[in-house]
Amino acid sequence: MASQLDMTATADDGIWTDAEPLVCCSVVPEAPNTATFSFVSPSGAQFRYEPGQFLTLELPVPGGTVWKTYTISSSPSRPLTISVTVKAQNGSIGTRWMLDRLQPGMRIKATGPAGLFTIPRREQKKYLFISAGSGITPSLAMTTYLYDRGTGIDVTFVHCAHRPQDIIARQRLEQMASRVPSIRLFFIVEDDDPYRVWTGLRGRLNQLMIGLIAGDYLEREVYCCGPEPFMDAVREMLIALGYDMDRYHQESFAAPVKKEEQLPEHDDLVPDDDIGASVAFARSEVSADCKQTDTVLAVARSAGIVIPSGCTFGVCGTCKVRKTAGEVHMVHNGGISEDDIDAGFILACCSKPIGAVEIDA
Structure with a gap:
């Protein structure tokens, strides 16, 4: 570009x-x-x-x-x-x-x-802009440009903030969206403003929200900007959802780059359907071979091991089990705490084995 x-x-x-x-x-x-x-x-x-x-x-x-x-x-x-x-x-x-x-x-x-974090001027594409904090600024510039261009606009704009009062340029964005229905705005906040009603989304961005907000995310070019941990989490969500990461673009507002050779290489773990793995269920004394793309829950069911489960999407936490050995790739949607993860627990429904894994089940 x-x-x-x-x-x-x-x-x-x-x-x-x-x-x-x-x-x-x-x-x-x-x-x-x-x-x-x-x-x-x-x-x-x-x-x-x-x-x-x-x-x-x-x-x-x-x-x-x-x-x-x-x-x-x-x-x-x-x-x-x-x-x-x-x-x-x-x-x-x-x-x-x-x-x-x-x-x-x-x-x-x-x-x-x-800077290289830009959109093509003349191409008509479907965009999904995802930002947090002051990382909203490139999404704001890109949306304003598409709004002024006036043809072929298709933008889903997702912004995360601590409180509604922290949403930058909210009125400008709402003004554009009110005149162009194909600009869709979604604000997600963690806390309310005192004495003011918030009727939008609350919490932290997760896979469920992406699916509900932009059901056609697989068809969109994704541009993401925000703190590094936020962008790391977005990448993991999209990888777990099967998104083509060649269409993913990100910019750190702390360290933008000027040349292609300065672009960071992301060491993202992407489970591979062609690579084998195995899960050993210690208490049941059962082992099963599988692929990296299989979940621990799916492997357990195939092996006749009963792990209680509910939502199967990393929300309810019903399938929490302890991992006693090995590594998994887990992308959850709030159903497990960081303390539990530090203690060795995983959610079987959204954990995929990387190599040999042992589970206390």
């Missing part, structure tokens, strides 16, 4: 280059410790970039300059300004300075735009 991007603009083209500073033209609060900063070029040049790319800002904080990279939250379909949406975390220095000090009229230096 990167080879198709023509980002070689010069100032003579009337296109902004990072040889020219940016002038802050507006600051819009979005959520607690979060704001969108918009910029124009002093010469009036327009901005050219791809939806989902990022800028690196040179911030003159007390004690010395720091460089911070932020995903561009605006769309290249609106080229007169360029915006970044920033959220201050505990210990933030550069972002905290922006929220406390950066005002309209001030100038700062920037480099970019750059």
